[in-house]
Amino acid sequence: MNRIKEVIKEQGFTITSLADKLGIARESLSRMIVSPSYxxxxxxxxxxxxxxxxxxxxxxxxxxxxxxxxLIQHKGDFYKASTIEELEQIVAEIKDKAN
Incomplete structure (x- = not known):
C-alpha cells in the first residue's frame, strides 16, 4: 500500500492542485494513485x-x-509504553499505588 495521498497533503497539495501541476485531470491522477507505474x-x-x-x-x-x-517493572508488575503519554500514565499509576 502506498501513502501517496498522505504525502500530497503533507506537501500542502490537494489531488486537484497536484493534477493541475502535472497537467492531467483530477480523475486520472486519482486512478493513477491506486496502482501507480514507476x-x-x-x-x-x-x-x-x-x-x-x-x-x-x-x-x-x-x-x-x-x-x-x-518496558517498566515495578514491584512485580510489568508495564509497556509506546508513547510519552502512556509512559506518563504508567508513572502516575505507580505513584498512586505508592501513596
Missing part, C-alpha cells in the same frame, strides 16, 4: 519534491525517530 511514481515524487520511497513510508518509519518503547 514513471507515474517518478512524476508524482518530482512534483511533490520528495524521494520515491517517501511515497511508501514516512521518514519517521525509516529513521525510527519519534518511536518509544519503554
Amino acid at each position: 514513471p507515474t511514481l517518478e512524476k508524482i515524487s518530482n512534483a511533490l519534491n520528495v524521494p520515491i520511497w517517501q511515497l511508501f513510508v514516512s521518514p519517521v518509519e525509516v529513521t525510527g525517530e519519534g518511536e518509544l518503547t519503554a
